[in-house]
Amino acid sequence: MKQIKNPAPFITISACLLLCTGFACSAQSSKQFLLALSKRDHTLSIVDASTLQVLGRVPVGDDPHEVIASSDGKTAYVSIYGGGSLHTINVIDLVAQKRLDDIDTKPLLGPHGLAFVNNKVWFTAEGSKTIGRYDPLTKAIDWAMGTGQDRTHMIYVTNNAKKIYTTNVASGTVSILQDTPVQRGNFAPSKNAPNGQPNGNMPPPPANFQPPVNGGQRENREQTLITVSHGSEGFDVSADSSELWTASAEDGKIYIINLSAKKLAATIDAKVNGANRLKFTPDGRMVFISSLGSGNLAVFDAKTHKPIKQINTGHGAAGIIMQPDNTRAYIACTADNYIAVIDLKTLEITNKIDAGGEPDGLAWAIQ
Incomplete structure (x- = not known):
């Protein structure tokens, strides 16, 4: 019987095969779900992205938007809007597949737009003209900032949370809120303060006070307002973060903002009257705009700004979400x-999902 003098190569190959198989299993083990709100049934549907079957429906509040x-795909947050009067996030x-304790956003009213960044929930509070941030670990709202704008509605937060974008529908503006940390004061006397006291009538610090190193920093954001058009609601940011596109329900135009220059760069007379939501495809090539007025889904080339196609989805469409692998788009046909379900290669409707009456807000969850 022939002896194998050096079995190490065989062991190495076997180990590699086992390791590769393990990675493959790990890669295939992730589950993806479409989350869809029904405004009429007051439910959140959880849809298996591979089969497009509804796995369950969870009751939510009276006016889910x-x-x-x-980030781990295990928890969903639903804004209960009430036209700016309610104060709950489910x-x-x-x-x-069950509802947990609600988040009470009071005194911030009318939670609507949502983002999940840095393990925190960011939301607009339309009734209070404010943006808030909720920390699930401390179960508290740990930051808020007013915009001073009417109907601060949708929100986008960059991955590093340094910039926040919102549309202010009734004011016809877009807010850019940029993180600009400022130094905490070291109780230096103000030139105009009486009696040499810092900050006017405030007393001096105690004798044993030690100021923070380098003065310390506090969270501070500066707002830049860019005028677009009344009725500008749905918006999205390009994959390279260079542009923000928003569409107006009132004049049907698309407004493109240069984010580095912080100014309006272009306007497209797209004639998407009743525009509701706007989304870039994951590859950044196309922009989809839904319309509650016509039911036609407008598709534009992100580079040339030219129309590609009009897809009739029915009598009125709202929420849009893209499958991360750039294969499909999902449109909430509210009416x-x-x-x-739209194939992003053919731009044809390939399927329809029953997620309850008057579907609206959509999201993606990866576990």
């Missing part, structure tokens, strides 16, 4: 009580 998932356990 937007939904977002946590929390949903997506694994157990027709279904979600249209």
Whole structure:
């Protein structure tokens, strides 16, 4: 019998095969779900992205509008809007498919737009003209900032949370809130303060006070307002973060903002009257705009700004979400009580999902 003098190569190959198989299994083990709100049924539907089957429906509040998932895909947050008068964000356990304790946003009213960044929930509070941030660990709102604008509605937060963008529908503006940390004061006397006291009538610090190193820093954001048009609601930021596109329901135009220059760069007379939501495809090539007025989904070339196609989705469409692998788009056809599934290669409707009456807000969850 022939002896194998050096079995190490065989062991190495076997180990590599086992390791590769392990990685493959790990890669395939992630689960993806479409989350869809029904405004009529007051439910959140959890849809298996591979089969497009509804796995469960979880009851939510009386006027659900937007939904977002946590980074681990295990928790969803649903804004209960009430036209700017309510003050609740529902929390949903997506694994157990049950509703947890609500977040009370008071005194911030009318939570609507949502984002989940840096393990925190960012939201607009339209009724209070404010943006807020909720920390799930401390179960508290740990930051808020007013915009001073009417109907601060949708929100986008960059991955590093350094910039926040919102549309202010009734004011016809876009807010850019940029993180600009400032030094904490070291109780230096103000030139105009009486009696040499810092900050006017405030008393001096105690004798044993030690100021923070380098003065310390506090969170501070400076707002830049860019005028677009009244009715500008849905918006999105390009994949390279260079542009923000928003569409106006009132004049049907698309407004393109240069984010580095912080100014309006272009306007497209797209004639998307009743425009509701706007989304870039994951590859950045196309922009989809839904319309509650016509039901036609407008598709534009992100580079040339030229129209590509009009897709009839029914009698009125709202929420849009893109599948991260750039294969499909999902459109909430509110007036027709279904979600249209669109193939991003053919730009044709390939399926329809029953996620309850009057579907609206959509989100993606990856576990």
